[in-house]
Amino acid sequence: MSKYHPFNEEKATKYAKSIPDLFPIGATLSSREIGDGNLNLVFQVEDQQSGKRVIIKQALPYAKVVGESWPLTLDRARIESDALLLQRSLCPDQVPHVYLFNPVQALTIMEDLSDHVIMRAGLMEQKHYPLFSQHIGSFLANTLFFTSDLGLNQQEKKLRTKQFINPELCKITEDLVFDHPYTNADSNNFEPYIQNEVELIWGDAELHLEVALLREGFLTHAQALLHGDLHTGSIFVTEKSTKVIDPEFAFYGPMGFDIGAVLANLLLNYAGQEGWSHSESGKEAFRVELLQMVQEVWENFEQEFRKLWTDHGIDRMAAVPGYQDIYMNRLLQDTVGYTGCKIIRRVIGLAHVADLAKITDPKKRETAERCALIIGKALIKQHRRAVSITEVLDIARESLQKP
Ligand code: SR1
Numbered sequence: 001m002s003k004y005h006p007f008n009e010e011k012a013t014k015y016a017k018s019i020p021d022l023f024p025i026g027a028t029l030s031s032r033e034i035g036d037g038n039l040n041l042v043f044q045v046e047d048q049q050s051g052k053r054v055i056i057k058q059a060l061p062y063a064k065v066v067g068e069s070w071p072l073t074l075d076r077a078r079i080e081s082d083a084l085l086l087q088r089s090l091c092p093d094q095v096p097h098v099y100l101f102n103p104v105q106a107l108t109i110m111e112d113l114s115d116h117v118i119m120r121a122g123l124m125e126q127k128h129y130p131l132f133s134q135h136i137g138s139f140l141a142n143t144l145f146f147t148s149d150l151g152l153n154q155q156e157k158k159l160r161t162k163q164f165i166n167p168e169l170c171k172i173t174e175d176l177v178f179d180h181p182y183t184n185a186d187s188n189n190f191e192p193y194i195q196n197e198v199e200l201i202w203g204d205a206e207l208h209l210e211v212a213l214l215r216e217g218f219l220t221h222a223q224a225l226l227h228g229d230l231h232t233g234s235i236f237v238t239e240k241s242t243k244v245i246d247p248e249f250a251f252y253g254p255m256g257f258d259i260g261a262v263l264a265n266l267l268l269n270y271a272g273q274e275g276w277s278h279s280e281s282g283k284e285a286f287r288v289e290l291l292q293m294v295q296e297v298w299e300n301f302e303q304e305f306r307k308l309w310t311d312h313g314i315d316r317m318a319a320v321p322g323y324q325d326i327y328m329n330r331l332l333q334d335t336v337g338y339t340g341c342k343i344i345r346r347v348i349g350l351a352h353v354a355d356l357a358k359i360t361d362p363k364k365r366e367t368a369e370r371c372a373l374i375i376g377k378a379l380i381k382q383h384r385r386a387v388s389i390t391e392v393l394d395i396a397r398e399s400l401q402k403p
């Protein structure tokens with residue numbers, strides 16, 4: 001098996017058998033392709049006797065969601081594996097174990113997480129994850145701090161920046177998040193019932209200016225190693241555990257992009273509760289909980305990041321009085337802006353989220369999508385003035401008052 005070829009279930013089983021010490025000798029293995037993402041193949045391989053499972057994730061040389069007409073580098077598998085290893089070294093409890101990376105087959109064998117659920121699916125069923133905000137706040141603080149110039153030797157950081165140069169996957173984000181939703185692009189994918197709102201967004205010069213500034217930050221601000229695609233489909237949860245997967249979009253970029261991705265996906269679910277809650281009171285209660293999570297994710301992140309800065313900062317100049325406060329406020333403003341961008345792209349752009357797209361009642365889906373757009377636009381427009389995370393909560397609450 002030397003030259004790259006995409007696996008099927010049979011090949012995945014055979015390959016797993018060939019890896020020493022992965023399963024007991026003579027184990028009876030079977031595989032299932034379980035990938036539901038936009039880009040890759042994912043096989044779950046199971047030993048019938050012991051029940052032990054592993055995941056084989058293999059990159060395809062094109063974007064699965066579009067097909068072979070959209071070629072995509074296999075190097076993203078290396079980036080993902082390197083990022084998983086690095087993030088696990090910083091946050092062992094929040095990142096799955098990697099058993100093996102095979103650069104030729106562009107695949108990673110990693111820990112199976114089927115005792116967890118995809119967070120997006122859990123939130124659509126109004127499940128509660130009381131430790132999530134603490135876990136993800138800690139993941140964000142540690143991965144962002146210790147890969148930035150604040151917590152990592154600055155020469156080493158430059159080498160890391162080189163290791164994680166990821167131009168093709170960044171280009172996807174530059175187009176799908178920061179460009180196409182704001183113009184009549186072929187890749188856009190939205191329901192005709194929101195055409196009027198989408199056209200207003202295409203013509204909104206004030207909004208475009210703010211998006212251009214946020215896009216500039218994404219293109220140029222190599223602040224820390226980002227996960228790069230930290231939506232609730234990249235997070236596995238139980239009530240007691242949180243695991244972050246899929247960092248194939250990892251690169252050195254602005255920290256607020258990762259934090260914003262988490263907040264955006266909580267807010268997309270907030271909008272989507274229009275279609276998922278079974279009663280008005282249930283909807284209201286779960287929305288209160290989601291907003292509390294938004295606040296706690298930021299607050300837990302901020303508290304832990306500031307503590308890391310104080311206890312582990314390696315930069316003498318970063319201890320200058322006042323600097324940390326200015327830095328954290330800029331970070332909040334970036335977070336607010338990127339949250340808005342990550343919301344709008346999921347309504348107008350190519351790739352949608354189940355929280356909205358799977359609502360079967362078109363009237364409720366429309367209400368939910370309009371709500372998401374209202375939140376996204378307001379966050380983008382106000383991001384440079386933000387001084388508190390509570391402003392995000394106010395914007396979300398106000399979006400429900402609008403027609
Ligand atoms: C063509 S890839 C579309 C989207 O899927 C990934 O999860 C990223 O969010 C990307 O933008």
Ligand code: MG
Pocket residue numbers: 037038229234246
């Ligand atoms: Mg992904």
